[in-house]
Amino acid sequence: MDFEYTPKVKDMQARLLAFMDEHIYPNEQRFFDEIAENRAKGNAWLPTKIVEELKPLARKAGLWNLFLPKSKRAPEGLTNLEYAPLCEIMGRVPFAAEIFNCSAPDTGNMETLERYASEEIKDRWMEPLLKGEIRSAFLMTEPAVASSDATNIECEIRREGDEYVLNGRKWWSSGAGDPRCAVYIVMGKTNPDAPRHSQQSMIVVPANTPGIKVLRALSVFGYDDAPHGHMEVLLENVRVPVGNMLLGEGRGFEIAQGRLGPGRIHHCMRSIGAAERALELMCKRLNSRVAFGREVARQSVWQERVAEARCMIEQARLLTLKAAYMMDTVGNKVAKAEIAMIKIVAPNMACQIIDWAIQAHGGGGVSQDFPLAYAYAHQRTLRLADGPDEVHRNSLAKLEYARHMTLPGEVDMPITRGS
Ligand SMILES: Cc1cc2nc3c(=O)[nH]c(=O)nc-3n(C[C@H](O)[C@H](O)[C@H](O)COP(=O)(O)OP(=O)(O)OC[C@H]3O[C@@H](n4cnc5c(N)ncnc54)[C@H](O)[C@@H]3O)c2cc1C
Incomplete structure (x- = not known):
């Protein structure tokens, strides 16, 4: 590499x-x-x-x-x-x-x-x-079910002649508050009797289709993120042509896997930028204030945190670049361990560094005078959005266990690094 x-x-x-x-x-x-x-x-x-x-x-x-x-x-x-x-x-x-x-x-x-x-x-x-003329939203998560498990998604997608009819309630539909948001990709269930991973589908739904009601904006630590918004959306007898189905009925889980790979890495890349900025603000602030007779920057606890922050950013960046390289060269499926790793590492790293930067700014750090409080709120959501930390850790642990399993008939030998 x-x-x-x-x-x-x-x-x-x-x-x-x-x-x-x-x-x-x-x-x-x-x-x-x-x-x-x-x-x-x-x-x-x-x-x-x-x-x-x-x-x-x-x-x-x-x-x-x-x-x-x-x-x-x-x-x-x-x-x-x-x-x-x-x-x-x-x-x-x-x-x-x-x-x-x-x-x-x-x-x-x-x-x-x-x-x-x-x-x-x-x-x-x-x-x-x-062309940037319209915006869009992705409607997967539902208030009624644990949506980190995509096979739980319940919104009904029923075929009637040349149309699909949708009924369900979604929330955390980011971007659906924006008046330019003209189209949704909706995940729902087409066949409750199909095998678990073939029940859901994804379909394109114009945002102005009759039966769609944007009910309210959810807040994130008090921010409503207007004009983008994270909305609760009701779908009541929403009719769209059958040609709007993506890939085919029952392929929604597969699309979700494919979609979230690039989305996750983009969030992680931006998390690194947010952490870099927080570290920069932290260093400037620490060097500009004196407490108890000397610059705050010279207190050893701050030197420790600044050094640790630099190590954490560099580690996260290298891991992100490795994941990006693998996605380009061997594809998102083979890169799934690296994608899971950065999805765990980057937002946690950014949360920790922004938290230190807030601390370094004293009361100012949580106020509107610095970009830190808002940055923290956003990074904290990334430990949930696109799959909570635990779910990615579970997938990673499964891959790790698989590397060290002894198959029937195999001799249990120590596995060397990189095997
Ligand atoms: C700001 C923001 C923006 C979002 N944008 C969108 C969007 O645009 N479109 C969309 O569809 N969704 C969006 N989401 C929703 C997000 O993807 C979900 O919140 C997330 O997938 C978790 O689903 P859930 O909220 O139903 O939590 P649940 O599935 O109920 O999980 C709750 C908690 O249970 C624990 N848990 C779950 N599974 C396991 C496990 N296997 N092992 C151990 N613990 C586990 C975790 O701690 C998890 O946080 C957004 C969320 C936020 C906060």
């Missing part, structure tokens, strides 16, 4: 960093102020002007749709390994990824459509998503 970034990636990194300096950091406060103004006027659920103004600039700068490898519809897409250091930079500011059309859940949804949708569905929904 060679982790030296290619000249192409180094050039893009430099251009992305310049874009962040020129357009994003100076407008960070404006983004939150705009939402606060909209909220004060009675509606926070409006796209921000700042994001819409910056999108054409990002596109013109060639920093657009970088996430999608091997798609003829998005030739600008990079490999996972090329994208990793760029996605990391976007992760330093919560709304930055959208400006480059690289934000969740649209990226995962576009990847799903690219792999599993008909050309007709791609023309209808993927094209406007790739």
